Amino acid sequence: MAKININNLTYSYKEYYQPIFSDINLSIDTDWKLGLIGRNGRGKTTLLKLINGEIEPDLGHISKNVSTEYFPYSIKTKYTNTLDVIKENIGLLKTKEDIMDEIISSNNEKRFDEYQRILDEYVELEGYNVESSIKKEFYLMNLSESLLEQNFDTLSGGEKTKMLIIALFLRKNAFVLLDEPTNHLDEEGKQAVFNYLSQKKGFILVSHDCELLDDVVDHIISINKSDILLEKGNYSTWLDNKNMIELYEFKTKARLEREIKELEKSSEKNRKWANVANKQKNPFRPYGSNSGRGNDAGGSKLMRQAKTSERTIQKNIEEKKNLLKNYETVSDLDINQNAVEDDALVTIINLSFGYSSKLLFDNFTLQIRQGDQIWLRGNNGTGKSTLLKLISGEISSKHVLYQENIKIAQSYQEPLWQKGLINQLIDDNEFKYRFFDICKILDINTLAPNKPIETYSSGEKRKIDIARALASENDLLLMDEPLNYMDTYFKEQLEKAILEYKPTLVFVEHDEVFGCNIANKIIKL
Numbered sequence: 001m002a003k004i005n006i007n008n009l010t011y012s013y014k015e016y017y018q019p020i021f022s023d024i025n026l027s028i029d030t031d032w033k034l035g036l037i038g039r040n041g042r043g044k045t046t047l048l049k050l051i052n053g054e055i056e057p058d059l060g061h062i063s064k065n066v067s068t069e070y071f072p073y074s075i076k077t078k079y080t081n082t083l084d085v086i087k088e089n090i091g092l093l094k095t096k097e098d099i100m101d102e103i104i105s106s107n108n109e110k111r112f113d114e115y116q117r118i119l120d121e122y123v124e125l126e127g128y129n130v131e132s133s134i135k136k137e138f139y140l141m142n143l144s145e146s147l148l149e150q151n152f153d154t155l156s157g158g159e160k161t162k163m164l165i166i167a168l169f170l171r172k173n174a175f176v177l178l179d180e181p182t183n184h185l186d187e188e189g190k191q192a193v194f195n196y197l198s199q200k201k202g203f204i205l206v207s208h209d210c211e212l213l214d215d216v217v218d219h220i221i222s223i224n225k226s227d228i229l230l231e232k233g234n235y236s237t238w239l240d241n242k243n244m245i246e247l248y249e250f251k252t253k254a255r256l257e258r259e260i261k262e263l264e265k266s267s268e269k270n271r272k273w274a275n276v277a278n279k280q281k282n283p284f285r286p287y288g289s290n291s292g293r294g295n296d297a298g299g300s301k302l303m304r305q306a307k308t309s310e311r312t313i314q315k316n317i318e319e320k321k322n323l324l325k326n327y328e329t330v331s332d333l334d335i336n337q338n339a340v341e342d343d344a345l346v347t348i349i350n351l352s353f354g355y356s357s358k359l360l361f362d363n364f365t366l367q368i369r370q371g372d373q374i375w376l377r378g379n380n381g382t383g384k385s386t387l388l389k390l391i392s393g394e395i396s397s398k399h400v401l402y403q404e405n406i407k408i409a410q411s412y413q414e415p416l417w418q419k420g421l422i423n424q425l426i427d428d429n430e431f432k433y434r435f436f437d438i439c440k441i442l443d444i445n446t447l448a449p450n451k452p453i454e455t456y457s458s459g460e461k462r463k464i465d466i467a468r469a470l471a472s473e474n475d476l477l478l479m480d481e482p483l484n485y486m487d488t489y490f491k492e493q494l495e496k497a498i499l500e501y502k503p504t505l506v507f508v509e510h511d512e513v514f515g516c517n518i519a520n521k522i523i524k525l
Contacts, residue, residue, distance in 0.1 A: 002030040004051060004068075004175065008060035011043075011050060013455070020046055023060070024228050026221070030066050030175045033197070034204045035213040035235060038223030039328075039443060039487045040459030044206045047223070048177045051204070066175045066202075069168045072161075075152075082155065082163065083148040086134055089167035091125045125172050137166040140199055142192040158189040158380045165193070169200055176203040180458070182212060183484045184413070186379040186510055208459075208487050209511075210235050225328065246328065330489050331441040333497040337504065338407065338475045343370035345406055345476050345504060346391055351399040353383075353390065360386055366523065368476065373498065374506045375515045378525035384508040385413065387525070388478050391506060409474035413481050415465035419454040422464075434471040442467060442490060459485040466494075479507040483514060 006026040012019040020043040028034065036044050049055050052068045077088045087093040096118050103115040126133070135145055141162045147155065155163070161181065168176045178197075182190045190212070197205065197216040204221070207213055213220070213235035220238040222229050231238060346368040354360045360383035368374065368391070376384045389395040392410050393402075417425055426432045442463045444456075453461065462485050469477065483491055491514060498505065498518045509515050515522075 002064075002066050002175075004028040004030060004062065004064040004066070006051075006060070006062050009050065009057045009062065010059040011046065011055075011057045014058075015450075018451075021057075021228070026228065026230055028204075028230075030064075030202050032219045033201050033217045034219045034221055035217035036204050036206045036221045036223070037208070037213070037235070037238070037487075039489060040463060040485070041444065041457050042223040044223060045179055045457060047221075047228075048179055048204065048206065052177055064175070066173050067171070068177055069171055069174045070177045071165060071168055071179060071181055073164065075164070080151050080153065081148075082150050082152045083131070083134065085152045086148075086163055086167050086170075087130055089164065090130060090170045091127075091172065093122065093125060093127050093130055096122045096127065130170070133170055134166065137170065137196075141166060141196045156381055158185050161185065162189070162192060162196075165196070174202070176200075178203055178205045178207075180206055180208075180485055182207065182209060184380070184481065187512060188379060190510065208483075208485070208491075210239075210488065328489070330443075330493060333438070333441050333470075333493045335470060335477075335497045335501040335503045337477065337501070338473065340370055340403065340406075340475050342403055344368075345370060345403050347401045348390070349399050349401065351390070351397060353386070353395075353397065360525075368504065368506060370475075370504050371502055372504055372506070372521055373502070373519050374521045374523060375519035376506065376508045376523050376525060377515065382525040384525055385480055388480055388506065388508065391476075392478055403475075406476065407472075407474045408476045408478060409469040409472040410478040411462075411466045411469040411480065411482060413484065415453075415461045416468065417453050417464060418461075419452055421450070421452055431471055435467055438467040438470050439464065442493070457485075459487065459490075462486060463490065475504065477503050477505045479505065479509075481508050481510065483509060483511050 004027075006024055006028075009021055009024040010019075011021045036047065038044050046055070048070060050057060051062060051064070052070045053062075054070070075085065075089065077085055077094075079085050079088055079094055084094045087097075088095060100115055100118055100122070103111045122128075134148070138145055138148070143159065143162060147159060147163075152160070152163075161184075165176075165178070165181060168174060182193050185193065190209070194212055194215050197203070197212075200216075205213070205217060215234075217234050219230065219232055220235065222231075222238060222242075231241065233241075344367055346366075348364060348366040351361050351364040352359065353364075366374075376387060378384055386395065388410070390397055390400055392408050393400070423432075426435065444460055444463050444467070453464065456464065462482075466479070466482060469479070482494060491511075495514060495517055505518075507515075507519075
């Protein structure tokens with residue numbers, strides 16, 4: 001049975017003096033269906049890239065006897081037909097077909113050896129059965145076979161995502177590394193991926209979607225504050241175990257902290273006592289006399305005993321601190337918003353809008369009032385993000401009317417700040433103070449002076465963008481899929497804050513539970 005073995009792996013971002021993993025050991029069966037979880041910035045994507053061989057560990061090594069395939073990946077091919085694009089991404093199968101056809105047509109005997117070599121590769125990759133295999137996978141992914149005849153570029157983002165996943169699972173001897181595959185998918189698309197992955201094995205799935213992890217995985221790798229753990233079961237069984245451990249740690253936390261403080265006091269007391277014992281070696285004994293040697297020996301003995309006692313105490317302190325090593329703390333998030341006299345902030349009257357021949361809105365009317373938490377729902381491509389752009393004024397329309405001097409803050413699907421240093425992007429000290437305070441609450445270390453935004457994880461970038469929006473003075477907050485890439489701790493923080501502070505909010509989100517919990521108005525597009 002194939003294995004991926006991670007032995008004594010250590011890795012850090014050396015240019016930013018940031019350690020990520022230290023002396024990690026894991027053994028992964030390639031028939032398992034693994035979920036990889038952890039808070040944003042803990043190194044989930046980094047671990048996948050180490051396993052895939054894209055980056056090398058500082059120490060230790062990874063051994064594997066399967067090929068690993070990483071999602072997401074970019075498509076680089078001259079082919080445009082969807083069937084040809086998928087075949088090409090499975091193993092350059094379309095290219096091999098074209099070369100073999102060319103050799104046969106030319107009847108060039110000098111190329112017959114080349115033909116035989118390519119044919120052997122084609123057969124090894126099960127090329128003659130690939131079209132039927134693709135159609136079978138389409139059925140499992142709930143995709144219409146008619147899409148195979150379309151131009152790949154005309155497909156929706158969700159359709160492309162599903163097909164790229166299919167191509168990975170059809171690659172020969174492949175162990176698939178899936179990094180947040182359901183981001184940006186609507187509820188229907190997510191369910192299709194759920195159903196597909198539940199019938200597969202041999203993958204690691206990075207996701208913060210608890211329902212997805214419960215449905216499809218049989219093992220969990222959790223990247224914790226101080227270690228990485230592998231355990232059998234799905235997300236719920238992992239969460240039950242974690243809650244039991246954290247309950248124990250919570251109950252013992254105060255006691256352990258008191259004990260640690262007392263031990264540290266004892267250590268300091270012993271250290272001072274040892275220094276005094278070392279100095280007080282009978283300073284009154286006569287010069288040249290041997291009568292004080294007993295006292296010298298006694299003082300040295302006492303000093304050795306004190307140092308031994310201090311080492312024992314320090315060891316005890318470290319052992320007690322390790323009992324709290326993975327205890328997670330989550331701070332409450334505040335949402336501060338201006339109060340306005342007239343509660344009608346934005347009014348949309350008889351809006352008709354679309355792109356090219358596709359009409360998204362036809363005589364659409366909406367009024368946003370103070371205290372509204374409006375959920376824009378709908379499948380991919382129905383115009384949710386476009387409506388946010390119309391509300392924010394990014395797309396101008398005379399059918400969108402605003403209260404005078406209204407301030408609108410927005411967080412985006414693709415973060416506004418993509419590169420550069422945080423301190424160089426902010427010139428308002430009051431805003432900077434609020435921004436850094438929110439980042440700290442969201443468990444983001446933005447204070448690394450030489451760490452550019454482009455080096456943060458996708459989840460950290462999204463948190464930075466949301467912190468930017470929340471720190472901005474506003475009367476209305478717009479959020480486009482705020483839970484994409486986000487850990488469950490952030491979801492709980494944001495949901496709790498919205499329910500407590502009740503900001504005026506318009507948001508797009510495919511997480512049904514979150515949307516139902518916080519929305520007081522729903523617009524179905």
